[in-house]
Amino acid sequence: MSDASLPLQAEDLEPARAARHVSGESRLVQWSLVAISLAFLCLFLFLPLITVFVEASARGWQAYREAILEPDALAAIRLTLLVAAIAVPINIVIGIAAAWAIAKFEFRGKSLLTSFIDLPFSVSPVISGLVFVLLFGAQGYFGLWLKAHDIQIVFALPGIVLATIFVTFPFVARELIPHMQSLGSAEEETALTLGASPWRTFLTVTLPNVKWSLFYGVLLCNARAMGEFGAVAVVSGKIRGLTNTMPLHVEILYNEYMGAAAFAVASLLAGLALVTLALKTLLEWHFADAIAASRRH
Amino acid sequence: MSVAVTIESVEKRFQNFPALRGVSLDIQPGELVALLGPSGSGKTTLLRVIAGLEQAERGRVLFGDIDTRDLSLRDRRIGFVFQHYALFKTMTVGENVAFGLKSRPRGERPEPVEIRRRVAELLELIQLPGLEKRYPSQLSGGQRQRVALARALAIEPRVLLLDEPFGALDAKVRKELRAWLRQLHQRTGHTTVFVTHDQEEALELADRVAILSDGRLEQVGSPDDVYDHPATPFVCEFLGDANHLPVKVVGSQAFFLDRPVLGGLTQNQGGPASLYVRPQHLRIVDDAPLALPGVVEHLRRNGPLRRAEVAVEGLPKRLDVDLASQVAPAIGERVRLRITHGSLFAAA
Numbered sequence: 001m002s003d004a005s006l007p008l009q010a011e012d013l014e015p016a017r018a019a020r021h022v023s024g025e026s027r028l029v030q031w032s033l034v035a036i037s038l039a040f041l042c043l044f045l046f047l048p049l050i051t052v053f054v055e056a057s058a059r060g061w062q063a064y065r066e067a068i069l070e071p072d073a074l075a076a077i078r079l080t081l082l083v084a085a086i087a088v089p090i091n092i093v094i095g096i097a098a099a100w101a102i103a104k105f106e107f108r109g110k111s112l113l114t115s116f117i118d119l120p121f122s123v124s125p126v127i128s129g130l131v132f133v134l135l136f137g138a139q140g141y142f143g144l145w146l147k148a149h150d151i152q153i154v155f156a157l158p159g160i161v162l163a164t165i166f167v168t169f170p171f172v173a174r175e176l177i178p179h180m181q182s183l184g185s186a187e188e189e190t191a192l193t194l195g196a197s198p199w200r201t202f203l204t205v206t207l208p209n210v211k212w213s214l215f216y217g218v219l220l221c222n223a224r225a226m227g228e229f230g231a232v233a234v235v236s237g238k239i240r241g242l243t244n245t246m247p248l249h250v251e252i253l254y255n256e257y258m259g260a261a262a263f264a265v266a267s268l269l270a271g272l273a274l275v276t277l278a279l280k281t282l283l284e285w286h287f288a289d290a291i292a293a294s295r296r297h
Numbered sequence: 298m299s300v301a302v303t304i305e306s307v308e309k310r311f312q313n314f315p316a317l318r319g320v321s322l323d324i325q326p327g328e329l330v331a332l333l334g335p336s337g338s339g340k341t342t343l344l345r346v347i348a349g350l351e352q353a354e355r356g357r358v359l360f361g362d363i364d365t366r367d368l369s370l371r372d373r374r375i376g377f378v379f380q381h382y383a384l385f386k387t388m389t390v391g392e393n394v395a396f397g398l399k400s401r402p403r404g405e406r407p408e409p410v411e412i413r414r415r416v417a418e419l420l421e422l423i424q425l426p427g428l429e430k431r432y433p434s435q436l437s438g439g440q441r442q443r444v445a446l447a448r449a450l451a452i453e454p455r456v457l458l459l460d461e462p463f464g465a466l467d468a469k470v471r472k473e474l475r476a477w478l479r480q481l482h483q484r485t486g487h488t489t490v491f492v493t494h495d496q497e498e499a500l501e502l503a504d505r506v507a508i509l510s511d512g513r514l515e516q517v518g519s520p521d522d523v524y525d526h527p528a529t530p531f532v533c534e535f536l537g538d539a540n541h542l543p544v545k546v547v548g549s550q551a552f553f554l555d556r557p558v559l560g561g562l563t564q565n566q567g568g569p570a571s572l573y574v575r576p577q578h579l580r581i582v583d584d585a586p587l588a589l590p591g592v593v594e595h596l597r598r599n600g601p602l603r604r605a606e607v608a609v610e611g612l613p614k615r616l617d618v619d620l621a622s623q624v625a626p627a628i629g630e631r632v633r634l635r636i637t638h639g640s641l642f643a644a645a
Contacts, residue, residue, distance in 0.1 A: 186383035189350055194397035194452055195371040204396075208387035 052270045055263035067253075067261035068268065075241040076249035077268070082157070083232075083245060084225040087164040091221050095172025096214070100206075102173075103180030104188070117173050120166055129163050129234025136162075155237035160245065163231040168224045175217030179210050212287065216280065223276045227269055300361070301326040301488040302347060302456055307356035309342055316342040318512040319356070324456075324490060329482050331503035332492045335535070339512040340492045341460055347490065348377045348458050360455055376449025376487075380461040382441045384433040390444050391416050391429030397452035419447040422481070439470040446478075450485070459491035463498065475502055496536045500524060508532050530571055530642050539573040540616045543644070546570050550587075551641065554611045557587050559636050569644040576604060576617040578638040581626060588633040591616065593626045607632060 057064060067073060101107070102114055120128060134140050136153035146153060153159045187209065191201040207214075229247040236243040238252065246269055253262035302324040309317040316339045324330050332340040345351040347358055349370050358365045365373060385393050394416045398407055407415070420426050423443040433441055442462065449457060462478065463471040479502055482489055493499050499506045500520040507517045508531075516528040527533035534541075544551040544558065546567050551559040559572065582588055594615055595606040603625055606615040618634060626632055 186379045186381065187385055190377065190379065190383045190448075191385075191396065191400070192370045193348060193350070193373070193375055193377045194400055194448070195374075196396070196400035197371075200400060204388075205385055 049270055049274075052263055052266050055259060056267035058263070059260040063260055064264045064267075067258075067264035070261070072241045072244065073249060073261075073265055076244045076246050076265070079157070079160070079244065080226050080246040083160050083164050084222055086161050087168060087225045088218060088222050090165055091169055091172050091225075092214070092218060094169065095176060095217060095221075098173045099176035099180050102177050103183075104185050114177070117170055117177075120168075120170050125167055125228065125230025126234055128166050129231035132159055132162050132166075132231075132235050154235050155239065155243060157243070159235035160232050160243065163235045164225050164228055167228050167231050168221045171221035171224060172214065172217035175213045175220070176210055179213040180206075183209055212283070215283065219276050219280055223273060226272055300324065300359075301328070302490070303359040304343070304347065305356050305359070307343070307346055307353040307358065309339075309346060309351060309353050315512050317346070317353070320509070320512070320514050321356075322507055322514065322517060324488060326488055327486045329479075329489045329502065329504045330491075331499035331506045332490060332509060333494070333496060333499040333506050333535075334509035335494060337511075338509040340494075340509050342512075343509070344458050344460055344490060344492050347456065348375050349373050350377070374452060374455050376446075376452060376454030376457045378442075378445045378449050378457070378459045378462060380464050382433075382445040382465075384441055384445055384448070386433055388432075389429060390420070390425070390431050390433070390436070393433070393444060394419055394448045394451050396448060415451060419451055422450070422485075423447045424477075437470075438466050439474055442466065442474060443477075446481075450487070454487065457487045457489040459489065461493060462491050463495075464493075471498075478502065500536070508535065510535070525638075527573075527640050530573060533573045533640050533642075537575060538617055539575050539640075540579070541614070542572040542574065542612065544570050544572045544641075546641070551639075553589065556589070558589055559639055559641075560587055562641065566643065571642045571644055572636075572639050573642070574616075574636050574639040576619040577602075577621075578636060579616060579618040580621070580635050580637055581605075581618065581632045582635045584633060585635050588635050589616075590631065590633050593628055593630045593632055596625060596628060605632075607634060609634075 068077075098113070098117060102110060102117075133154050136142055136146060136159065138147065138154075140154075151158075153162070187205050188201050191205045192198070196204070226245075227247055228245075229251070232245055233248055233251075236245065236248060238244055238248055240252070244252065246265055250262050250266045250269070253259075253265065300323050302322075304320060304322040304324075306319045306321050307317050308315070308319055320339070320343055322330075332343055334340045342351060346353050349365060349368070360368070360373070385396065388396070391413075395412050398412045398415060401407075416429060417426070420428060423446060425440060425443060425447075428436070428440075428444075433444070436444065442465075446459075446462075463474055466474065475498060491502070500523075503520060505517060506520055506523050508515045508523060510531050516523050516532045518526075523532060524536050527536065533539050542553050542558070544553050546552075546562060546569075548567070549560060549562045550557045551562060551570065551572055553572075589609055591607040591609040593605050594608045597604055597606075599619070603620045605618045605620055605626060607618055608615045616634065620626075
């Protein structure tokens, strides 16, 4: 043991030299990278966000209140909340099912499914909306049948919900898949061998393990569901007070030169984004240990 | 019920890769059996087939005289411990151990008080009393391993199945746990099957060792049996260091390059053969018949023993020789080696 100390001392010098080499030379590079990132953030994120709030309050508090409490605006807010309340839970269920299938099973067509989950991200939202018009519109494939049964999908709530589900589907699944894959199936298999039913295994083992990823996914999914413009614009028909969501309402107001009102409603949407961000950050602070623990091996 | 687990010509393939090609094995009640083999030999697959986590394509597994194909995973009542323990991260130690009892159908579920008592008892058994409230992330590797074992024992399993139980632990903890598991097995008497790639672990711990290679069972037997009388060259080489000499058998003697090196052979047929000799079965002798001349080229330490590497003319690899005496030969010294024990296999 005694003669082992000599080579050890020699080795001790190595890491120190290496460390100085890595961190010593690049002060300038470090600063410029930080400066570029900050400048970009200011120009593309903070500046527009501040503009929204500044413009919204340009005509004073009274005008702001009126813009938001105007009946068409209230209807748009109600519709947006309703659509999110339907689309988000559906996407949670489907997202969990898809993530489960991909992470825990081996089956033919798995890689195909994995790449198709991202499809809504890569397809232009306008096309996503058009698809539903083509399927369910008056001239669409199911148009006649739907008309015969007096079911209205396009230019009504169901169409908006369908388009929103389509566009926001990937958020939950994409958060869950890598996390579930990294967790493997050992805990679930253990639970099953210990005699738990599959349902109990899911509720007591799987769900608690992925709850933070699920929560992130739901937050992002919700933010996008409320903010979606393109797909919804195509299927909604933009009937004021009936099929106008908040983003559509903002556009209409803006096109009618009602800038302050448009920004007032827009500030609500921007506020939602800020709340989402704040919630996410708060959770990360508060439950950093729990999140780290549930992601660890 | 004389046999606890019967494995009957089980076959299993993954896509086109045959993981198990007809494995049969009987496991006696209370026995501690090691499934030993290199990675890819099918040992873990066999364990998972016994557990019911994989389905065999052919053959069957019986618990006593019940065909396990008729049993659901729940009714199999096996205690499976994964290599990385698979403790439920979001539950405390107590909740982990209680999980199996709480998962029973309502009629068979013990009262909460009874469950608490059982958990305390099991934690006592694994020598971690009072840690009910801890989370798995607050435990050391060895402690996690023992909690996983307690969780499996809680359901009073018919068979305890351990996948590389010490694989993720450092050498010192591994040795301690090995001794502890042996004691635990003696105390509780559970029929236990464990998978390992560490031959030392298998030989030290198990009542019987089953050696697998390429999805086939090479040999099953007591540790002494398989170590001293390997059935195949694979078993011989896998269980420990072995020197390999190509020999020719004539009569009762084995010849290496026309020089007789081993005598007293009985049941061997004549012809070319492979002779395997462990380092401790080569002795440096002054002079003897049946000795192999060579030159010491290297000396090194191998745990408690010193080992010489001896070059023999006509052999591409130097022979490893364990030195029993304190007096070591010098490098470059000419020595004569005598084979005290060897395993002979007819050349394929």
